[in-house]
Amino acid sequence: MIRHLRDLGFWTLCLIALALVIFPSVSIVISLVQQAWPVLGWHLFTAGTPDDGLQNAILGTLVLCGGILVVTAPVGIAGGIYLAEFSHLRQGSWIRLGYETLAGIPSIVVGFVGYVVLDIELHWGFSLLAGILALSAIVLPYVVKTTEVALLQVPSTLRDGAIALGLSRLTTLRRAVLPPAIPAIISGLVVAVAIGVGETAPLLYTIGFSDQNPSLQPFQHSMGYLTYVVFYWISLPSKTDHELGGAAGLILIGMLLVLIALGRLVSRWTSRYSASMLS
Amino acid sequence: MITSEGGAGQSAGSAGSQARRAVRDRDLTRRDRLARLGFLVAALVPSGMLLFLAAEIIREAIPAFTFSGWGFFTGQIFSFGQLYAPTLTHHNGVVAPHGAAYGALPFMVGTLACSVIALAIAVPVSVGAVLALTERVPYRFQSGMSVFLEVLAGIPSVAYGLWGVLFFGPFMAAHVYPVLASVLGFIPLFRAPVGFGEGLLTASLVLAVMIVPIIAATTRELIRTVPILAKEGALALGMTPYETVKVVTLPYVRRGILAASLLGWARALGETMAVLMISGNLLDRLPVNIYGSFSTLAASIVDLLDSALTDATGMAVHALAALGCVLLIITIATNLGGRLIIRRASGGVPLPIGRGI
Numbered sequence: 263m264i265r266h267l268r269d270l271g272f273w274t275l276c277l278i279a280l281a282l283v284i285f286p287s288v289s290i291v292i293s294l295v296q297q298a299w300p301v302l303g304w305h306l307f308t309a310g311t312p313d314d315g316l317q318n319a320i321l322g323t324l325v326l327c328g329g330i331l332v333v334t335a336p337v338g339i340a341g342g343i344y345l346a347e348f349s350h351l352r353q354g355s356w357i358r359l360g361y362e363t364l365a366g367i368p369s370i371v372v373g374f375v376g377y378v379v380l381d382i383e384l385h386w387g388f389s390l391l392a393g394i395l396a397l398s399a400i401v402l403p404y405v406v407k408t409t410e411v412a413l414l415q416v417p418s419t420l421r422d423g424a425i426a427l428g429l430s431r432l433t434t435l436r437r438a439v440l441p442p443a444i445p446a447i448i449s450g451l452v453v454a455v456a457i458g459v460g461e462t463a464p465l466l467y468t469i470g471f472s473d474q475n476p477s478l479q480p481f482q483h484s485m486g487y488l489t490y491v492v493f494y495w496i497s498l499p500s501k502t503d504h505e506l507g508g509a510a511g512l513i514l515i516g517m518l519l520v521l522i523a524l525g526r527l528v529s530r531w532t533s534r535y536s537a538s539m540l541s
Numbered sequence: 542m543i544t545s546e547g548g549a550g551q552s553a554g555s556a557g558s559q560a561r562r563a564v565r566d567r568d569l570t571r572r573d574r575l576a577r578l579g580f581l582v583a584a585l586v587p588s589g590m591l592l593f594l595a596a597e598i599i600r601e602a603i604p605a606f607t608f609s610g611w612g613f614f615t616g617q618i619f620s621f622g623q624l625y626a627p628t629l630t631h632h633n634g635v636v637a638p639h640g641a642a643y644g645a646l647p648f649m650v651g652t653l654a655c656s657v658i659a660l661a662i663a664v665p666v667s668v669g670a671v672l673a674l675t676e677r678v679p680y681r682f683q684s685g686m687s688v689f690l691e692v693l694a695g696i697p698s699v700a701y702g703l704w705g706v707l708f709f710g711p712f713m714a715a716h717v718y719p720v721l722a723s724v725l726g727f728i729p730l731f732r733a734p735v736g737f738g739e740g741l742l743t744a745s746l747v748l749a750v751m752i753v754p755i756i757a758a759t760t761r762e763l764i765r766t767v768p769i770l771a772k773e774g775a776l777a778l779g780m781t782p783y784e785t786v787k788v789v790t791l792p793y794v795r796r797g798i799l800a801a802s803l804l805g806w807a808r809a810l811g812e813t814m815a816v817l818m819i820s821g822n823l824l825d826r827l828p829v830n831i832y833g834s835f836s837t838l839a840a841s842i843v844d845l846l847d848s849a850l851t852d853a854t855g856m857a858v859h860a861l862a863a864l865g866c867v868l869l870i871i872t873i874a875t876n877l878g879g880r881l882i883i884r885r886a887s888g889g890v891p892l893p894i895g896r897g898i
Contacts, residue, residue: 269781273677279669280678280686283757286750287692290700293708340583348577349584359880360588365895366804366876367594368811370839371865374846375597378858399590404898406587431573453695453898460697463813463839467846492699493814496706508707511700518695522688 291515297508306509311473311486314502316510318475322487323459323517325476329394330458334405335451341402342409342447347435365403369463372399377467388484390476393469401458408450412443449528456521460514462489488514598869601862608635608856609643613863616644618825619841621849621857629854637856645864647827651835652868654828655741655816656809659748663809664802666749667757672786675764690761694754694896702818705747710738710819718742718832729830736832739821744835747815752805758893759801759883763794796882803879807872808896813839838868 301314309315341361345354376396380386416439424438470484471494477483488510495507569577606613610633622630622641630637674686718735725731767790775785791798821834822844828835836844842861849857883892 269783272783276669276673280673344580344584370813
């Protein structure tokens with residue numbers, strides 16, 4: 263009897279812990295909606311931050327998304343391919359340790375070094391390129407890792423079949439291994455972008471902030487982005503500014519949820535696709 | 542022609558481990574070798590970035606370390622000095638503005654205190670939640686529930702900060718901290734005043750929420766590796782599910798959970814924006830009690846870089862680099878420790894990185 267009571271008590275505690283994990287994510291969304299409610303409307307998308315809108319920040323965040331995709335997708339996917347297809351066991355584990363450690367370092371360190379080296383020593387000033395490079399250092403490990411995992415999930419019968427036909431390693435990769443892995447690689451890229459979108463610390467001093475819409479000049483031009491609005495507008499005195507910060511946070515979380523849903527859809531499609539490849 | 546060398550993963554195991562095989566050099570065509578070289582260069586980029594970041598921040602930090610000596614780790618005053626004063630201070634062969642002092646003790650204490658409290662809360666909660674998720678929640682709800690972990694991992698840290706400042710902090714200061722202060726008031730650290738919700742305890746609690754995803758995701762991967770036969774055996778012996786967890790599951794993943802905690806700790810140490818928004822930014826003193834304002838290494842870098850730029854001698858920027866350097870070394874050490882333990886404990890299970898992806 264006591265044993266069963268103890269069992270009940272333990273699982274109750276575990277379920278409470280689960281509730282404690284679920285509660286904050288719900289609470290964050292609700293409190294952001296409450297905060298942003300008075301300013302929600304189309305003008306957020308049509309006016310810039312000087313006129314209590316978010317257009318410049320939203321466009322800036324989208325530019326950053328594009329930028330980190332352009333930088334990290336080729337490098338990250340190629341790196342993932344090396345780890346999954348070419349590396350020797352021990353060598354691979356060292357390379358892996360490198361990107362795992364890079365993923366764990368504080369983002370402000372990346373921002374600080376980016377500022378000192380790119381903005382000051384190379385005289386780029388507050389620049390889009392410096393911001394994109396700093397952000398890429400944060401995002402790259404996720405791209406490498408998800409690509410590697412995606413390739414390793416491709417059934418090795420495909421590989422063996424191509425090899426048995428006498429195809430070269432590169433052709434095997436291009437014709438047999440890569441195609442079924444592509445959806446999973448894309449969903450990894452989506453996750454990486456979602457993480458990049460939410461970063462602030464690497465951007466604060468590399469890219470600055472601007473009230474204008476993005477100019478797309480790589481050097482000497484600062485640019486606005488959403489996370490800065492959340493961080494800075496909340497420290498401004500007026501209530502409207504606070505609400506605008508809340509709205510920026512809400513749009514960020516909206517983007518995040520859309521991206522996560524997209525990643526889920528793609529990976530569900532993957533599993534069906536690779537199942538059909540197998541049969 | 543390509544042959545596969547036997548060895549790792551040839552026997553039972555996932556398709557994944559079978560793909561990890563060494564490639565013999567003579568099996569590759571010339572184009573293969575060229576492509577392999579290109580892929581290798583790309584694969585080395587993250588490690589290169591890591592080394593570059595570490596080298597740069599150490600190079601930037603050296604003047605500040607020479608200026609302050611051991612005082613950097615023991616001093617309680619962190620001040621850039623009188624930036625517009627005509628006189629300069631010379632010390633250990635380095636020049637700084639008059640009255641400058643770079644003592645990082647309050648930041649280091651703040652960083653440690655807040656990350657340790659966060660860890661102490663996050664570890665039991667994550668392990669409990671994952672146990673509930675893997676052992677108790679019906680299978681068809683599981684993937685739905687793990688979406689919450691993914692969402693938690695993806696929520697921007699400024700959004701956590703906003704939540705802490707606007708909602709969570711004021712709520713705790715109004716309803717929970719006064720109760721805490723009256724119940725635990727016999728411990729000096731917990732005594733009132735409880736403040737307005739911006740301070741050490743609020744920041745630690747928000748940090749705890751932020752590191753739950755990495756600890757929970759790691760623990761979930763580990764629990765999946767527990768042999769099902771051992772679990773079923775325990776149940777067949779008449780053990781309750783709790784006893785099965787206690788006797789079979791937890792001992793099997795114990796070292797892995799230690800490693801997961803180290804990974805979570807590394808993330809808590811380096812978290813910047815949320816802590817900056819919630820900490821109350823107390824720069825040159827230790828916090829008065831557990832509710833009090835404080836600052837951390839990471840948060841103070843963001844907070845002070847603006848004013849550091851006005852220092853014509855450049856020492857202020859070097860001092861911030863020194864803060865970053867200390868932070869970087871601590872986080873890399875905890876991270877590596879966690880990775881190495883986990884590598885031994887779990888035998889190559891692919892584990893989450895960074896934020897818990």
